[in-house]
Amino acid sequence: MPTPKSLLERAFSLLSVFTVDRPAVTLSELSRHSGLPLSTTHRLVTSLVELRALDRAPNGRYRVGLRLLELGALSPGSLDLRDRALPFLEDLYEVTRHNVQLAVRDGTEVVYVERISARDAVNVVTRVGSRMPLHCTGVGLVLLAAAPVAVQDAVLAAPLKRYTARTIASPQELRESLARVRRDGYAISDRQIELITYSVAAPVRGPDGDVVAAVSVVVPTGTRTDTVVPAVRTCGLAISRALGWASGAP
Amino acid sequence: MPTPKSLLERAFSLLSVFTVDRPAVTLSELSRHSGLPLSTTHRLVTSLVELRALDRAPNGRYRVGLRLLELGALSPGSLDLRDRALPFLEDLYEVTRHNVQLAVRDGTEVVYVERISARDAVNVVTRVGSRMPLHCTGVGLVLLAAAPVAVQDAVLAAPLKRYTARTIASPQELRESLARVRRDGYAISDRQIELITYSVAAPVRGPDGDVVAAVSVVVPTGTRTDTVVPAVRTCGLAISRALGWASGAP
DNA sequence: GTCAGGTTTCCGGTGAGTGGAAGACTGGGC
DNA sequence: GCCCAGTCTTCCACTCACCGGAAACCTGAC
Helix, strand or coil, X not given: CCXXXXXXXXXXXXXXXXXXXXXXXXXXHHHHHHCXXXXXXXXXXXXXXXXXXXXXXXXXXXXXXXXXXXXXXXXXXXXXXXXHHHHHHHHHHHHHCCEEXXXXXXXXXXXXXXXECCCCCCCCCCCCCCEEECCCCHHHHHHHHCCCHHHHHHHHHCCCCCCXXXXXXXXXXXXXXXXXXHXXXXXXXXXXXCXXXXXXXXEEECCCCCEEXXXXXEEECCXXXXXHHHHHHHHHHHHHHHCCCCCCCC | CCCCCCHHHHHHHHHCCCXXXXXXXXXXXXXXHHCCCHHHHHHHHXXXXXXXXXXXXXXXXXXXXXXXXXXXXXXXXXXXXXXXXXXXXXXXHHHHCCEEEEEEEECCEEEEEEEECCCCCCCXXXXXXXXXXXXXXXXXXXXXXXXXXXHHHHHHHCCXXXXXXXXXXXXXXXXXXXXXXXXXXXXXXXXXXXCCEEEEEEEEECXXXXXXXXXXXXXXXXXXXXXXXXXXXXXXXXXXXXXXXXXXXX
C-alpha cells in the first residue's frame, strides 16, 4: 500500500484488505495491512460501519457489509445481463455439466459476474467478483479481441503473467490468438491456467452489436471440442438475442 | 438526503443515488439527487471513478463500478453461504419450480443474497442485494424470530409497513407470528406482499446452531402447503449441515 | 497478578476538501 | 449556419473536518 492521501483512497485501502482468503479481520489487522495509523483506521472503520459498508461480527472482527453487496448488484452486468443470461447459462450447464461462467471486461482485466459450478468441478479458481488477466482466459481473449485498440495496446505492452508452460507469453503470440478469435468468433484457452483444463468462450453482444460480455465453459483436458464449441457459441448468441441484439443488423 | 457532513457520508449519498430503476445517471443528476453542489459532486465522482467504485459509460453516464461487485462478493453470506447453499437451492427449485431465495438479516431488514427464479416467475419483487422489511416476508419472520431481543423490540416499536390487506400490521399480531415460527421451525408469509402469492421459509443454521440465513420459496396462492413446507425445511436443514451444523448438538 | 495485544478516547494543528463562479463544451431548435 | 439551455470542467482562497501521537482502557492468557 503506497500511503494513500485522500480520505476516499484511505477508505478503499481499508476495504481492499478484505479478500477471499481473508474475509474477516480485526481492527489492528486492518491497520497493519492498510498501512494506516491505528487511530485513523479506528475512526474510518467506525464511519464505514455506520454507513453499513462494513459490519462488525459478534466476535469483534470486521466483515464487508451488505450495503456493498447491494451496491455491487447494481454494477453493469449484474443488473440486466445477469438476470437475462442465467437461464441460458443453466442450459449450457445442463449440456456440459462443467463450470459455466459469464464475465465482463473492466479495464485490462476480466471480472466474473456469474458462475454455475458443478459440484465436482474441475476448477475453483474463479468466483463471482473475482478478476483475472485478459490474455490467458477464454473469456479474456474474447473480450480483448473486441476491446478498443488502446486497451489491446496496453495489454500487449505490459508483461504477460504466466500460469503454466502453455500460457501465452509473447505479444506476438497474443496478437495471433486475438486474430484467430476475431476470425472464428470464439476462443479456446488451452491449459493456460491449469494443465488439467481448457476453456471455450464466446462473445455476448448488446443491442448495438458491441461485445458486452463473454460466456465460457471450463472442461477437463481431453474433452472433445466439437461438442463444447457449438454449445458455447449457441449460448452466447442466445444471450445476445435476449439482450436485444438482432443478428441481421450490420 | 439530510445534508451529510463527512466525506464518506457524501460519497455514500452519491452511491445511494443508484438504484435498480436508475442504474446509470449523469453528473448533474447525481448532484441533484444527492443534494451535493455540482462541483463537489464532480470532484468526488472523479475520485470514485479512479478507485473503480464508479464507472463512466461511453455515453457519459456514470454506473456502479465492478470494484463494488468485487467487494460485495466478500460480504457475509456471499462468500461461504452462497457457494455451499446453491446446489441445495437448485434442488429446491427442481422440486417446486418457483422462485427460490436465500436471505440474511442486516439490522432490521432482510437482504437477499441469492435467488433462483423461474422463467415464468409469479413475482419479480426481489433481486440479489435488494432489501425488504422483516415483518412481512417469510425469510424475514424466520430471521426475526431468531434475532436478538433488541432487534425484535426495534421492529415491534417501529411502524409496520403495509403492502396488502393481509400484511401483519400490529405488534401483537407480529409477536404471535414470531412465537409460531419459533414453535414450528418454519414461517409462512401468506399474501403479505402480493395477494397472488405466499412464501414458505425455513432457517439455515451455522456450525454453532445460530440462525445465519433463511431459505424460502414463493408460490402462487392456492398451492398446497403440505408439499412445499417439507421441501423448504429439508433444504434449510441440508444447507445447515453443509455449513457444519450438527443437528445432535444442543 | 502481570503482561501483551487489541481497542477506544482525546485534542491541537493543519492541509485536504469545499463550493461559488466563470469558462468550455455539447446538441437541439430554428 | 447561429443561438441558447443544459451539462460538464477548471480554478482558487477559505476553513473546518480530518489527522495521528499518546495515553487510558479493556480483554484474555499464563
